[in-house]
Amino acid sequence: MAKVTYHLPDGEARTVEVPTGQSVMDGSVRNNLPGIVAECGGSCSCATCHVYLPAGAHAQFDDPTEEELELVEFLEGAQPNSRLACQLIISDQDEIHVEVVDSGL
Incomplete structure (x- = not known):
């Protein structure tokens, strides 16, 4: 179990x-x-779960x-720290922070 802090587009x-x-x-x-949004339900095919990871979190x-x-390559607003939240699987982390990207949907 990990505590994940979602930094939402509204600040x-x-x-959770x-x-x-x-x-x-x-x-x-x-x-x-x-x-x-997670339109594809987590099958890595829609990219509607775009998030930014803070420095050091990639590890x-x-x-x-x-x-x-x-998929990330073609996202508007993609950055080197962009990931798809459906591909970020919780393992032995205690605390995780992600910035949710405003997809405009």
Whole structure:
């Protein structure tokens, strides 16, 4: 279990507990947080769960797959620290912070 803090597009920060094995996207969707749309349900095919990871947080997760990198490459507002929340799986982290990108949806 990890505490995930979602820094939402409106400036609010919300922290929820997400069980090990679930994704950062799952934590947002299950807690009805705004910003992560998750149209594809977590199958890495829609990129509506775009988040930014803070410096140093990349080490908390597996490297992105080629599929994820290709989706992120074409996102408006993509940055070097962009990831898809559906691909960020909770393991032994205690606390995680992500910035939810305003997708305009």
